[in-house]
Amino acid sequence: MADSQPSRGFNGAKLFLRHESRMLTLQRDDREGLPFPSHWDLPGGGREGDESPVDCAIRELAEELALQLPAHRLTGHPFPSHSRPGMTSWLFMGRITAPEIATIRLGDEGQGWAMMPVAEYLSHPLSIPHFRDWIRAVA
Numbered sequence: 001m002a003d004s005q006p007s008r009g010f011n012g013a014k015l016f017l018r019h020e021s022r023m024l025t026l027q028r029d030d031r032e033g034l035p036f037p038s039h040w041d042l043p044g045g046g047r048e049g050d051e052s053p054v055d056c057a058i059r060e061l062a063e064e065l066a067l068q069l070p071a072h073r074l075t076g077h078p079f080p081s082h083s084r085p086g087m088t089s090w091l092f093m094g095r096i097t098a099p100e101i102a103t104i105r106l107g108d109e110g111q112g113w114a115m116m117p118v119a120e121y122l123s124h125p126l127s128i129p130h131f132r133d134w135i136r137a138v139a
Contacts, residue, residue: 018093
């Protein structure tokens with residue numbers, strides 16, 4: 001796994017979780033002022049306290065979709081933050097199983113979730129553009 005310890009300038013983490021040719025996606029809320037409303041997002045979000053990037057990703061996944069994954073199943077890659085220039089965001093990649101997918105429950109953020117074909121996400125008009133770039137860079 002790439003170094004995913006806390007660093008000055010780290011502001012958040014996302015997850016690119018796959019099962020076969022599909023990936024876990026979360027449809028963002030449609031609220032005024034929210035960046036990319038109703039777009040298809042990756043699970044994850046902003047750092048809390050002094051948590052590490054991988055701890056941030058794992059916490060966000062549990063909050064958003066009630067899915068628990070151990071850190072050793074994830075590989076991380078840093079990217080320049082889109083929302084906070086000069087800072088770093090992390091993308092964690094991993095595989096999830098059919099039984100894990102069956103346990104997913106939407107939390108209090110987002111309109112829904114889907115296991116979307118990776119190719120569809122990469123061309124979807126409502127996928128978040130910089131996450132498409134991140135996925136292309138690591139896939």
